[in-house]
Amino acid sequence: MCRNNTLPLVLYFKASSDFARLNFQGFYTVVLEKQDVLISVASIRVHGTSVAEMPLIATCSRYRRQGMCRRLVSSIEEMLMSVKVEKLVVSAIPDLVETWTKGFGFVPV
Helix, strand or coil, X not given: XXXXXXXXXXXXXXXXXXXXXXXXXXXXXXXXXXXXXEEEEEEEEEECCCEEXXXXXXXXXXXXXXXXXXXXXXXXXXXXXXCCCCEEEECCCHHHHHHHHXXXXXXXX
16 A cells, blocks of 8 residues: 655545635546555546646655656546546646656646
8 A cells, every 4th residue: 555644634524615715616536546556646626628727646656757647647638638628737846847848748837
């Protein structure tokens, strides 16, 4: 089993709220696993057919540098295209912008 203690466990019991920061409508969790072992996970939020955002993606340390994140991103892109979502937006810290632009083909906005 893979554990990542850097991510806090946060539970919200309400999917929507009057406060934008607590409104979780349209959020989905996409998981890449093999034989019930979690390999990689992403959180995406779909904003209609115009755009989806991916604020979080993580890969278990023992599976890094093996193309698992790429597999998950490709699956997410394929799924979003099938429901006619036009753009996928990723928030990246400055140190990782090059990874997303050169490695995955994203374009800065």
